[in-house]
Amino acid sequence: MSMLAGATLVASTLLGAGPASAARPPQAPAIPVAGLADPPAEFGTDWHDPLTAAPPVTHPTGKSCEVTVAEAQFRDFTPYKGTYAPPRGCGDRWSKVVLRLDGKVQGRQYDRLGYLHIGGVEVLRTSTPQPSPDGIEWSVEKDVTRYGDTFREGHDVEMLIGNVVDDTYTGIIDVKVTLTFYPAEKPAATKTATKTVAKAAAAPDHVLTLQDGTLTTPRNSERIVAEVYATGSGGGCEEYWYLTVPDAAPYSCKAGDGPYREVQIEVDGKLAGIAAPFPTVWTGGWSNPFLWYVIPGPRAFDIKPVEYDLTPFAGLLNDGRPHRIDVSVVGVPEGQSGWSTPVNVLVWQDAKSTRVTGKLTAHRAGDLTNSSTYTSGSEHRLDTGAGHRLTVAGYVDTSHGRVTTTVDRELAATSVHRWTDGESTDALKGTWTDDEKVTVDGHGPAVTTRTDRTYTMDGATTLGAGDRLRTVLSLGDRASVVETRGGRRTAWSRLDDSYAGDATYTANVPRDQRHAVGTTSERYRLYGSDGCYDRRLVTVQGTLTGVRDSC
Template sequence: MSMLAGATLLASTLLGAAPARSADGLSSSADALSPSADVPAEFGSDWHDPIIAAPPVTKPSGRSCQVTVAEAQFRDFTPYRGTYTPPDGCGDSWSKVVLRMDGKVKGRQFDRLGHLHVGGVEIFRTSTPQPSPDGIEWSVEKDVTRYSDTLRRSQDVEMLIGNVVDDTYTGIIDVKVTLTFYAGRQAATPDRILTLAEGTDGSGGTTLTTPRNSERIVAEVYATGSGGGCEEYWYLSVPDGAPYSCQADRGPYREVQIKVDGQLAGIAAPFPTVWTGGWSNPFLWYVVPGPRAFDIKPIEYDLTPFAGLLNDGRPHRVEVSVVGVPEGQSGWSTPVNVLVWQDAKSAHVTGKLTAHKLGDLADSSTYTPGSEHRVDTEGDHRLTVAGYVDTSHGRVTTTVSRSLANTSTHRWTDGETTDALDATWTDDETVTVDGRGPARTTRTQRTYTMDGTTTLGAADRLRTVLTLGDRAAVTESVGGRRTAWSRLDDEYAGDATYTVNVPRDQRHAVGTTGERYRIRGSSGCYDRSLSTVQGVLTEDRSGC
């Protein structure tokens, strides 16, 4: 990455060790705690497989059917291609559909980004852990029930985890992806899942044609800054002219925007994902990855205020862009799915966009030179859109308001031997649906935090101390009265040190890492804590 760039990054990718296999990536508190006597004085060649504190997907009881969607070994950038066929024995309406990816890799390898498409719909995006010489195994689960419309028909499958295997980077990524279908009462899901088509207007853009009776439309964007270069670490970039290895015009403010026919339809703060090679220190991530690293969540935009416009039967131009990326620079992937709910009793749902209030985009990064260089960034943006649709059950008005803010302080010394960032992002969204009964409002307040320092000290000892936070508060109300609520608090903390620019057996690495994932609300609670020391799992505690 940009922090302590060059030789330090290369050295960090050449580290490896083997797992003490006692659990997969979805293990529970039954995995038991490692006694302190088993903790080595420093990292050796054996540590625990990757594990996450987030809860596994809850599964209904009763009959289920499983289908293997992809099984492949990734050695290069050749995608796996196959055919998906719906399961026999569980009907075509399911109470839940659960995706599971099991992976294994050994040797040396970078962290890699991957995706899975079924019928052109991206249903899963992930990244990989960095392996050990003897190999690691991990698993990820995801609820993919919302894609049931796509999964009811035979579809082409494409999966890719882009990889490079040569004399140095020897890790072949071996994965198997299954879908388990649970029979029972059909879950409430979108009627259609659409993807964007190449435009026919010669502009090179993408277009969307919705069913003419669409009454609710939601776009989801799997936005990731990755693929090498500074956009993989966009939160550390500085304005042009500041003496730092990652410069990006104005600085680190990023915002993912979606437009319909050139008009801004949605704004969002991207999640500052840290991949498993991040912050120049792989010892932070060997056992406990950062939040969302294995299950990349899409940004959602409620486009229902634009339904009246989109329902005219013609293709409409839809564009996704990332504010702050220097012109002509790549590094962001923004695949789009569009989820549509239809009015079964109407052939054509008409409507109109009634309000579009866009605030000024504030994006200011100030560079202060000195023995410790400093960039202070402040950014914010607001958007409110409203529109109605005339459905078979009456007029329904949807109002979407979203406000974003970002503050950060980035400090570094000459040569970037000390590099520190303290940053906070907020993304507040309120969606109100008014029609046929009391107004229903959902408010979501998202907060992402990053506070870390990397220091290259005496004897080439590199130390990284880092905390990451993923928080969200959701409140649902009807007629102004709260009906449901939830609070998520996912925090990662790590402190790891090793010697750079020496052979592997001379790294003398030490590190403590941990994650606590808490969620509570009107439907219950979940609380799990993980702690590791030198790659040994020393705590795995669950309970509310």
């Protein structure tokens, strides 16, 4: 909708990769100098194919096997349905599995959301770029090693990128999705082989989905992690949840308690985890598609799930019975749709025990604070501040002794939303933080992993003289991860993915009369104890004008 109308572990954590991912940040992909050109005076009928500054997925050397999972053209809301069979000749244990989506679309089309399920497990959630009249192509790669348990057997496949094709919106979305498998090295009597085997074993033993809203775990589960692909979308106000206002304020998108959103997970009615949703901006966002034609906003093409360590509840979940798992989004008015929250559950088992018992030993949920103050005037203003804290702890008695897991998570959000009558000026400055500390204390020194996430948005859209619509916007996706063992730092990493854009066009006229101009840039930095990655891209009028690598 229009806004105006309404450590190995450390590196893989920041990149959203599975537990068995490569240790070092990958090298920046080469972009030929011929790919850089002088920009035109304004946007034309074609522009550079979409790309991001994010690092590519690293591919191991040696033998690999490729399987096509889906190949479809999406022109409506009919899902593609097919079957998946494991690769032949690559074994059933892999050092890495890489998913690749290749897409193309031509003509006129909105941004669209999509998913891919294999055996009911969501392995990809994505959105699409908006096409040029002449057509574009793009690709997305994702490390999906963590879903190896799913890939070992044949399954049904379902994929959907909901789309509308008619006389106005002509773009048919054509995609192909493949999986590339890299066999795990055979163990040998060397230290190197031991490390390889240990790394491969870090992938979960099982990937489970909910059955009628319930979860039944193996009785020897010793670590349990839920992941939720939470997205606010569907073309309604929840697509712009960060801009919603209380019912009393005069704005096109209302939500009873204002813009605060929090994704919660419950086990048998007991709060088990809290998380801040990422404020994703899709490629039609902020009323200005010219911001996103080449460089999408962070995470737009590869939507990361929010994760919850449910290990403190393992003693309860391991009784062999189904347990109710509920996911909800705080702040959404009752009965209002607009959020999708599919759940996968990753389980690691104790290979030397048939039954792992345990107990939840601590559960402290702070009061959820959420205050929005509306100030009227020639410029309306809404100031919002909110936050929540949850601590849970529990132990499991395993074959290697008692292991206690403590999860402490604290959320905070502040935003200032300003707009004028008619919303001809609409501006937001917001910051969301999600700080998490997980301590695992068992045999040997306690290991603590602290992850501090910060999401930022600062932008304004103005409709001025001659119906010239201008949007200036910056977005930030930042995270810091530190791992300590016995109080000593063993690994660390920092991520800073920053986007900035400034685009103007004439609204309410045919496409060929928009006279659009725009400059966009993205800088993606990932550095720490395992190395450095740093790339910056710049575009002008849809032309790639700058590529800089600083590592």
